[in-house]
Amino acid sequence: MPATPGLRFEVDTHDLRRTRVVETSDADAALPEGAARLRIAHFALTSNNITYAAFGEAMKYWQFFPTSEPGWGCIPVWGFAEVVESRAPGVEVGERLYGYLPMASHLVVQPGRVNDAGFMDASVHRRELPAVYNQLLRCATDPLYHAQLEGAQAVLRPLFVTSFLIDDFLVENQAFGASQVLLSSASSKTAYGTAFCLAQRRGTTSALRVVGLTSPRNLGFTESLELYDQVVSYDALASLDPGVPTVYIDMAGDAPLRQRVHAHWDGQLVHSCSVGGTHWQQLGSAAGLAGPRPVLFFAPAQVKRRAAPPPDGWGQEGLQLRIAQAWAGFVKHATEGRSPALRLVQAHGAEALTAAYLRLLQGEADPRDGFVMSL
Structure with a gap:
């Protein structure tokens, strides 16, 4: 003990x-x-976690781990x-879990x-929350797990699953008739994961033009990913053709930016999809x-829809197989090459965790950095 x-x-x-680190009984209370x-x-600590905080009340993220x-x-984080x-039958000391x-x-x-x-955390306070967040996977049987890629998996895997599902959602709905997808916060890992999935259809009849919006500071990085057909800074939004039927995938949650996007495309904006809140101070x-x-x-x-048994869905195994196939290509793209998209930053302790969190909160983190933290 x-x-x-x-x-x-x-x-x-x-x-x-405002942050604090408090003591809990989880390490030493009787089990x-x-x-x-x-x-x-x-x-992992990413801008996705800032989204969790920004929508903590509305989306019940605060309920997963009550204070x-x-x-x-x-x-909540993934790790x-x-x-x-x-004292749980079938759960052995020494097992490594992801979730x-x-x-x-x-x-x-x-x-x-x-x-x-693996297993579900059936704690009373989690029973009414989405099941996908309550599952802990055994690394020993997880087809996506590779010990040498644990850091990259912690940072990218949950974000990429969302990216995969956004892409699948667009395919399922035939992109609402659009010929172009516009992603805000294009340097974020969820955005460029989505761009990666969309890029796999280049050269086919279902291909969509993919445009990324980002800050001037992150313009070079976003272009270096070679996943977007075009990257523009937020202040250059008006340079884009307003006559192209467009789907907006909003990773930023920036209300003034949303107003500009909707006004610029007006009748040619066929769908507006709200995903994230990286610009948490501009929510509105x-x-x-x-x-x-x-x-x-x-x-x-979307997971629930696709995990349904055929013919309504792919079934749980079918969904996991498709994600695993897409993940293999994405993690290779993100971690290999002359200038990898992901640079792991590993640190331990309250001070390091607080500093990394505040950098992400203030939008000051380098988009290549993937923080892997521990207390």
Whole structure:
């Protein structure tokens, strides 16, 4: 049994700049029957986690890992953990797991639906939340897991799954009749993962032109990815042809930018898809927009549709096979070559975690950096 209590990183849900690290009982309290104690080895911290915080209340992200004090929240992250104590049948000490975790040193889970692939955390407070976030996968049987790529997997895998599902959503809906896809926050990992999936259809009749919007600071990086047909800075939006039928994939959540995009394309904007909130300080209402009303893209809903048994869906195995095939190409693109898109930045401790979080929150992180953190 650990001699010291666990640690957890929390943020003020009303002012995301305020943070603290608190002690928890997850590392040293008596373990209930049927529960398992996990030591969190490391987790990724990306702009996706800023989105979780920005939409924490609306999308119930704060409910996954409740805190002891109102007004403070624990941002969910994706990462790896090891079972250090177990009173749950079928869950063994020493197992390595991948899944949705708190920014913390330890977590106590209530394993349910245990099988060869892993188990669900059936803790009472998680039972009404989307199942895709409650599953912990056994690394020993996970077809996407490679020990030497653990850092890259922590950073890119959850984002790429969302990218894959956005691409699939566009295919399923025949891109709403568009010939062009516009992605904001184009230097973000979810955006360029989506661009990667779209780029796989270049040269085919279903190919779409892919345009990335990004800040002047990230223009060079985004162009270097060679995934977009065109990259422009936000201040050059007016240079784009307003007559091209366009789908807008909004990773930024920037309300003034959304107004400009809708006004510029107006009748030629055939669908507006809200995904992220990297520009969290500019979030705002969709009231008064020209063109279609923005529709929130919720990845678990697309997972549920595609994981349904045939003929309605692909089935769980079919979905995982398709993701694995796409993932293999993407992770190679992101981690190999003369100038890889991903540069892992690994650090331990409260001070390092706070610094990385604030860099992402303030939009100051280098887009190549993928933070892999631990407490």
